[in-house]
Amino acid sequence: MALTEAPLLRALAGDRPDRTPVWFMRQAGRSLPEYRELRVGTRMLDACLTPDLAAEITLQPVRRHGVDAGIFFSDIVVPLRLAGVEVEIEPGRGPVFADPVRTAADVDRITAIDPEGLDTSAIREAVRLVVAELGGTTPLIGFAGAPFTLAAYLVEGGPSKEHLRARAMMHTDPGSWNRLAGWLARVSRTFLDAQHAAGASAVQLFDSWAGSLSQADYCAFIKPHSAAAVDGIDAPVIHFGVGTGPFLADMRLDGRADAVGVDWRMPLDEAAAVLGDDVTVQGNIDPALLTAPWPVLEAHVLDVLRRGSAARAHILNLGHGVPPETDPAVLTRIVELVHATPVEDPAVTAGVAG
Numbered sequence: 060m061a062l063t064e065a066p067l068l069r070a071l072a073g074d075r076p077d078r079t080p081v082w083f084m085r086q087a088g089r090s091l092p093e094y095r096e097l098r099v100g101t102r103m104l105d106a107c108l109t110p111d112l113a114a115e116i117t118l119q120p121v122r123r124h125g126v127d128a129g130i131f132f133s134d135i136v137v138p139l140r141l142a143g144v145e146v147e148i149e150p151g152r153g154p155v156f157a158d159p160v161r162t163a164a165d166v167d168r169i170t171a172i173d174p175e176g177l178d179t180s181a182i183r184e185a186v187r188l189v190v191a192e193l194g195g196t197t198p199l200i201g202f203a204g205a206p207f208t209l210a211a212y213l214v215e216g217g218p219s220k221e222h223l224r225a226r227a228m229m230h231t232d233p234g235s236w237n238r239l240a241g242w243l244a245r246v247s248r249t250f251l252d253a254q255h256a257a258g259a260s261a262v263q264l265f266d267s268w269a270g271s272l273s274q275a276d277y278c279a280f281i282k283p284h285s286a287a288a289v290d291g292i293d294a295p296v297i298h299f300g301v302g303t304g305p306f307l308a309d310m311r312l313d314g315r316a317d318a319v320g321v322d323w324r325m326p327l328d329e330a331a332a333v334l335g336d337d338v339t340v341q342g343n344i345d346p347a348l349l350t351a352p353w354p355v356l357e358a359h360v361l362d363v364l365r366r367g368s369a370a371r372a373h374i375l376n377l378g379h380g381v382p383p384e385t386d387p388a389v390l391t392r393i394v395e396l397v398h399a400t401p402v403e404d405p406a407v408t409a410g411v412a413g
């Protein structure tokens with residue numbers, strides 16, 4: 060089978076392949092014992108920048124679960140580390156920056172770094188190793204953080220609940236905000252281009268924290284920068300956010316997104332009605348149900364499949380990342396169920412979907 064015939068790439072092109080493609084955000088990571096074993100003694104960002112390690116971790120869930128895509132093992136802050144920004148990922152917490160970017164002078168300092176000049180050789184090498192191993196049948200998805208989600212960490216200096224400082228900067232100093240977000244878009248673009256050039260077949264832009272914004276602020280201060288991060292890229296684009304129901308149609312980035320990722324809050328048939336019939340939907344198993352008894356989870360997965368059939372095409376995923384405590388056997392079982400369920404076969408799903 061040629062890679063272009065892979066179910067994930069067909070679904071991104073708007074076709075309905077014979078089976079619904081499935082992969083999981085955060086499939087490469089702590090839910091896998093083989094991941095935890097490999098990571099012992101290596102800091103997260105060092106693991107990301109060690110090509111054979113990053114490649115092996117990327118491949119682990121593909122081998123174990125039989126998912127329809129690999130997602131490159133890295134992190135949204137890796138290109139910032141490559142830009143010389145002092146950042147670490149603290150276990151159980153997330154990205155932490157030594158020097159938060161809060162003032163106009165801070166923005167001047169960081170944006171003086173040339174975003175196209177990063178040394179992405181470790182990234183390209185890791186992607187090449189993965190793509191060689193996948194053997195031309197399973198696509199690899201590259202990814203980057205969207206400017207807002209990156210800024211939410213960078214301005215705060217670490218994880219926060221409501222991203223107040225980043226949201227305040229947009230309004231108190233829009234000039235600095237736009238310079239910072241524009242620079243972050245170029246940093247993420249460099250990261251995407253490196254992965255795509257080395258063989259990633261599709262890319263996903265993660266705007267995990269966009270849901271803290273109003274639609275008006277999203278459109279005025281975020282959307283142009285997210286659009287710039289993927290504009291003209293020669294690969295299908297998936298755009299994902301959490302809590303973006305109130306402005307889901309804007310997540311299409313004026314047609315630049317081939318697929319929009321939907322979290323667990325909005326049923327996919329409703330999402331498809333908002334998004335229209337010229338974009339693919341991705342989602343949206345509720346991660347909380349991964350610990351539910353199998354019959355409950357099974358009915359939920361079949362309901363997601365049925366609702367997803369309202370869109371032009373559907374890529375099955377979770378509504379957000381795999382929680383670390385997830386039993387990996389449950390993920391494998393979901394893949395088996397999705398692959399065994401014929402696309403658009405109401406007879407299979409009608410009984411359980413209610």
Ligand code: CP3
Nearest residue numbers: 084085086087088132133134135150151152153265267380
């Ligand atoms: O499997 C995959 O999805 C590929 C790899 C991947 C990671 N991070 C690995 C990782 C991807 C695509 C990301 C993206 C990412 N990183 C996002 C967007 C997606 C999302 O989940 O919303 C965000 C917000 C980050 C920032 C970040 N990095 C957080 C919040 C954390 C968790 C901190 C913790 O320990 O709870 C990280 C660390 C991280 N990134 C881990 C992994 C596997 C855990 C590191 C570890 O093993 O200790």
